[in-house]
Amino acid sequence: QQLLQESGPGLQKPSETLSLTCTVSSDSISSSNYYWGWIRQPPGKGLEWIGNIYYSGSTYYNPSLKSRVTISLHTSIKQLSLKLTSVTAADTALYYCVRLWSWAFDIWGQGTMVTVSS
Amino acid sequence: QSALTQPASVSGSPGQSITISCTGTSSDVGAYNYVSWYQQHPGKAPKLMIYDVSTRPSGVSSRFSGSKSGNTASLTISGLQAEDEADYYCSSYTTSTTMAFGGGTKLTVL
Numbered sequence: 001q002q003l004l005q006e007s008g009p010g011l012q013k014p015s016e017t018l019s020l021t022c023t024v025s026s027d028s029i030s031s032s033n034y035y036w037g038w039i040r041q042p043p044g045k046g047l048e049w050i051g052n053i054y055y056s057g058s059t060y061y062n063p064s065l066k067s068r069v070t071i072s073l074h075t076s077i078k079q080l081s082l083k084l085t086s087v088t089a090a091d092t093a094l095y096y097c098v099r100l101w102s103w104a105f106d107i108w109g110q111g112t113m114v115t116v117s118s
Numbered sequence: 119q120s121a122l123t124q125p126a127s128v129s130g131s132p133g134q135s136i137t138i139s140c141t142g143t144s145s146d147v148g149a150y151n152y153v154s155w156y157q158q159h160p161g162k163a164p165k166l167m168i169y170d171v172s173t174r175p176s177g178v179s180s181r182f183s184g185s186k187s188g189n190t191a192s193l194t195i196s197g198l199q200a201e202d203e204a205d206y207y208c209s210s211y212t213t214s215t216t217m218a219f220g221g222g223t224k225l226t227v228l
Contacts, residue, residue, distance in 0.1 A: 037217075046207065046219060046220075046221045046222040047156075047164065047207050047209075047219045047222070048219065049209075049216070049217040049218070049219060052217065060215050060216060061216075062216060063214075063216065096163060096164075101169075102152070102169055102170055103150075103152035103154070103169075103211040103217070104152070104154035104166055104169035104170070104209070105154070105156070105164070105166060105209070106166050106169070106175065108163040108164055108165070109163065110163055111163055
């Protein structure tokens with residue numbers, strides 16, 4: 001069973017708000033041992049860190065995306081969410097949900113592809 | 119432009135050893151022992167290979183090793199095998215409480 005499973009719209013129109021959800025199949029979502037986060041990878045390109053969240057709700061974002069990003073943790077329903085506002089074609093990417101332990105991304109979801117196009 | 123600098127590509131023959139470098143600054147790689155390495159095969163999610171500069175997660179081959187000197191971290195793969203052909207990324211925690219990635223290195227097994 002996949003520990004992390006992302007879900008999202010697939011296709012997003014420019015200027016809209018992207019919303020992604022990650023379902024966590026473990027009680028570790030409530031553990032103080034881990035952070036949770038999102039990473040994206042544009043087609044044919046490298047990895048870009050989006051942000052992390054701790055079980056307490058503290059968030060840390062990539063400065064280049066900070067003004068447009070919100071990451072939330074919903075421990076009661078074991079879900080992590082990502083909202084990215086005012087999307088453009090540059091936001092087209094494979095978005096991964098990840099778990100962090102000792103400042104390393106030890107568990108990755110399969111990723112969900114988001115294409116921004118009118 | 120990535121925060122950490124990796125060579126775009128490296129290559130080696132089966133059985134040989136290769137090293138991939140990851141150069142940062144005193145605000146990331148040089149600041150903490152929180153450097154990690156990831157292997158990504160085409161169409162797959164990245165896999166953690168090394169964390170805390172040189173620690174291998176359970177199940178990762180001992181052919182993979184990591185080290186750090188100053189602001190540069192390195193991943194060494196010994197006894198190169200065809201299955202090692204993949205993209206490799208380094209990552210580091212930073213003094214700004216953010217995470218940084220390298221641009222990635224494509225390893226070709228000749």
